[in-house]
Amino acid sequence: MYNYVAYRVADEMAVEEILSTVCDRGVKGLRQYDPKRGTFIAWMFGIARNALNDYFRDHARRTNEVSLESLPQIQGQGDTPEEQLIRAERFREVILLLDHLTENEREVVALRYGSDLKYQEIAEVMEISTDHVGVLLHRSLVKLRDALNERETEARYEPH
């Protein structure tokens, strides 16, 4: 959930504010949740999506802004500190390009790579078909690839 929200807003303070709201609404609404009628995960992600929408509306900003200064802490995976450092840096490089995606594309990337949800679960949360999830994900990865390659090309030709 933390990673899902962080992918969407990429601002540590905003993530904390939104998660507090999600937990608050989740706790207060627990009695209305019926496990026989749906997954807890889908229910909570529904609350998170609504909290994100409220946040964007209240702060008059869009999801697409990504700033290096406000990013939450990043942890890279790996067996050695060097490997962790390299992976964290590569992860940061891609995250900084999320503003090239539309809101739906960023949402699907957040659910897949931030929250590690399965296609079926993403489809349930976003209320779209699993095929549509696949299409959105592929399109998002292509956009990120192109943006990263373009940035690398520009960096290569910048005067030293």
Added chain:
Amino acid sequence: MSRTEYSVSDIEAMLRGGTFRPSENLQIRLQAAFTRPAVIPSFHRSAMVAAIAVALIALVFVGVVVALSTKEKAAKVIYGVGAVYEAGLVHPINETQQIGDIAITIDWAYADWNQILVGYTTQGKANENERIEVNTVSAVLPNGDAVEGGPTAGYSEESVDSSVAAFKTPQELRELDTVNVQLVLRGQYVQYRTLFEVPADQAAPIETIIRGGEDFSFNLSIPMTRGRIIEVGKMVEARGYQVSLEQVVIAPSMTTAGLCFEVPDPIHYHDWIPIATLKTGINSYSGAGGQYQIGETHSCQRIEIGESVPLDRNRYVFRVDELVGFTYHGGEIVTTDMPPDKQWRIKGPWVFVLEN
């Protein structure tokens, strides 16, 4: 990886190679605000709601433990459980049963003077859009008690789901060297479908289709990890109210305290919980009660501190910071975030110094 031309696979690998990490302050703040004073009061009213509430916190923080197996991730969601797992105090079981396409493995088990924990993993082949879920975990303990334990924490990856079930250890089992538990987990296929979007503070209407349902039975012998009991039997008065601390039981996975107090106003406030802190050295651990029965004028509650407190200290300070009363008309969840007119917070403190 080439720095000149990236592929889609590279992008995917880069995204999978890192994760955002919540600050420690956020974890502490949310856990303090929601798992302890906020949710615990509702535990005695509905075990299901309590289990979900704990799962809610787990859901927020599962990303903290990324490079581990699902069973390790599930164990490390809750501080106290993670501490005994990391210390190697859990007893490996690794026993699998398969019925049809569902396989349930008991990964490990653990017992101490405060709780009995069982780590289990569910795997299987479900139809498209279906999930395999363990619906209930029940146990028969050596004293004959039949108890039901909710999932304290859980973690899922693809078709593998690991969870930890927790049961309170009855006092009469503390002297046993080994606890024999008959455990039954009910596994079933579940399909969910969201019907339509609703406002954030309401539950989304979701249709559920349940298929099958098999009971998986295991007989476990779990070594008992001993703890420390500090008998106190002292009463302290502050703000005109008396609070007495009967005993503190420190065990590696959790610390509990038996606390009694006179209820300031059982007529207008229908739920009362004490919020407490245990200090030893420079470390401080928070906990709360939550077994108040409506109308009680004298309440005795079990305070639970879900962290690993050192057993060998000479001096502990147990402090009841607040007695909090809530109005409760049925249906709503009581939380410390409720409006001031729905709660009465009496700040003590009531302080108990425990020394050898």
